[in-house]
Amino acid sequence: LFGVGPCQPPFESGQVVVDKTLCWAELQLALWYNAHADFVYEVLWGDKDTFNIAWRRLGRTYAMTQNWCGWDTHTILQYGPGGRVLFQHRCRDKFRLGQEIFAGTPQTFEGNHFNPRLAHEELCFRLRDELRQVWKGA
Structure with a gap:
């Protein structure tokens, strides 16, 4: 094809x-x-x-890279050439400000789930909360 x-x-x-x-x-x-x-x-x-x-x-x-992706709770872990995690793709728990629906990808949790094993998790949640306070919508 x-x-x-x-x-x-x-x-x-x-x-x-x-x-x-x-x-x-x-x-x-x-x-x-x-x-x-x-x-x-x-x-x-x-x-x-x-x-x-x-x-x-x-x-x-x-x-x-020779390393296949890994998985942690709701996140695809993508590794670099040295085997370290380079990227985290929260495909099953996308950060959201409200009750957004992601039609193509069902979300694992109703609201965002904190995962202490993911890099920068505290920072990401804090920034999401700050954005939630100032966001007026598109």
């Missing part, structure tokens, strides 16, 4: 490091796939596959 062989391991597309001067065409193709999510996401697993396919479709090699 996309002119490439079987899928390789998916990208975690929330955090990628890309030299845009070298990979602009690949980024534009991934953007095009994602802009057509109404079709593309019916046959793929979302943007983590569109990046992979865009790079392979245009014949560009790429490197990924």
